[in-house]
Amino acid sequence: MRQSQTAVLERNTTLTGEFATEPYEAAWAGEARWFVQVLDRSTEDAELTLTTQVSPDGLTWCDHDGGVHRTEGELTTWAVREFGQWLRVRGEVTPAGAQVKVRLYLAVKS
Amino acid sequence: MSEARSAPPAESAFRSALLSVDPRLSKFQPLSRILAFDAFDSGTHGWTELLGNYDGRGDLDTVDDHMRDFRPPQLSSCTFFDIGTHGAMTGTYALKLATRPIPGHTATAIRRLTMSGRGLLQIEAYFTYKAEATLGGGPENDRFGDVVWDGNLHPSEAQFGAFTVATDLCGDGGLRYHTVARYLNTDLENRMARQWVYPTVPEPTPREHLEGKVKLGYAADFTAPDPEDWEPFGEPQELCYNEVPTKVNWHYLRWRIDTEARRNVELQVGDRVFDMRDVPVPPYADRYDSLENLLNFYFSVRTHSATRNFLFLDSVVISVDW
Numbered sequence: 208m209r210q211s212q213t214a215v216l217e218r219n220t221t222l223t224g225e226f227a228t229e230p231y232e233a234a235w236a237g238e239a240r241w242f243v244q245v246l247d248r249s250t251e252d253a254e255l256t257l258t259t260q261v262s263p264d265g266l267t268w269c270d271h272d273g274g275v276h277r278t279e280g281e282l283t284t285w286a287v288r289e290f291g292q293w294l295r296v297r298g299e300v301t302p303a304g305a306q307v308k309v310r311l312y313l314a315v316k317s
Numbered sequence: 318m319s320e321a322r323s324a325p326p327a328e329s330a331f332r333s334a335l336l337s338v339d340p341r342l343s344k345f346q347p348l349s350r351i352l353a354f355d356a357f358d359s360g361t362h363g364w365t366e367l368l369g370n371y372d373g374r375g376d377l378d379t380v381d382d383h384m385r386d387f388r389p390p391q392l393s394s395c396t397f398f399d400i401g402t403h404g405a406m407t408g409t410y411a412l413k414l415a416t417r418p419i420p421g422h423t424a425t426a427i428r429r430l431t432m433s434g435r436g437l438l439q440i441e442a443y444f445t446y447k448a449e450a451t452l453g454g455g456p457e458n459d460r461f462g463d464v465v466w467d468g469n470l471h472p473s474e475a476q477f478g479a480f481t482v483a484t485d486l487c488g489d490g491g492l493r494y495h496t497v498a499r500y501l502n503t504d505l506e507n508r509m510a511r512q513w514v515y516p517t518v519p520e521p522t523p524r525e526h527l528e529g530k531v532k533l534g535y536a537a538d539f540t541a542p543d544p545e546d547w548e549p550f551g552e553p554q555e556l557c558y559n560e561v562p563t564k565v566n567w568h569y570l571r572w573r574i575d576t577e578a579r580r581n582v583e584l585q586v587g588d589r590v591f592d593m594r595d596v597p598v599p600p601y602a603d604r605y606d607s608l609e610n611l612l613n614f615y616f617s618v619r620t621h622s623a624t625r626n627f628l629f630l631d632s633v634v635i636s637v638d639w
Binding site: 216233263 | 377
């Protein structure tokens, strides 16, 4: 049977401007999937974009080669493979001053 | 207070022989019945994030501020910037609790069981504790709290706040209580303390918040928020932080309590055994529903600095004599 784990990395967190999630170790996993659930937007044009980042040590980060993901509707998801040891997402809420409230899940599987 | 219920000598000797030749269990001293053997190289074994209670609509905004961000445990290979993968004591992976880099922030892992009897209850673990490594900066990063880098002592050690092992127990008509042991590595001013402490009050609960009795802010100490409500037990104990934030030395912990007497018994950490029989266990004044025979253990780690703090658990054994 395969191992799996789902972590809630942000829980009803209101995001504004630029941000990054806490580092998460998942070296044991072969695949990962982000789920970003938008709970509220301060304005209709509030936009949240996210990019997967990877790291060799949990301290220094670079973008994973999966591109930028724009949240649409209630739930946005994308998969990540061959990420090495550490995962996080960085993102940005635009325009300036706009807020987006989210739950952010990371589901990993061996 | 109950004594450990003992088996006949021949049976006891046979059991002891079996345990001693089992490389997984011979490093533990379990009571007669093993409820849980959690080697984290094979998964999280039910150790999960603690979260405060929420309303009937699943609105997580109703979770108490100080109990809504205890962070999900991770399966860590103990990998560091300088040497790469350190690995666990048993295999590659350990369970890692990681705080945010916010003073006062706490990370937890809780395991939820129920009691099928009363008597002695014991948790054993192999653990280590670390502050996150700091990269860069100037000479100011060669000192922190009352530690100055001297080639042996490292400021990282003063950036680690405290770790805690505790229970949440309830039964006999809703009588609820916690037993708690905390290693206070530093005080809230980041001065080395290296002292075991216990709280003199029960942990604030979501019901008490709903009843208007208590309201705590984010990063408050959820176990006992007032530093004045903590008292020392035993003499200070120096553990093996091992100088820098990227060396991992595994420590043995064995903590025994008595659920029949609702009392602490003793705590062993490394080569030290602390008699805890006189350490008080304050019960809640009010009775609790829905928790009959509750048997929870949690570990937590709390940073007293703006540095992430980590508690690593290689393995945990929970055993009872009932």
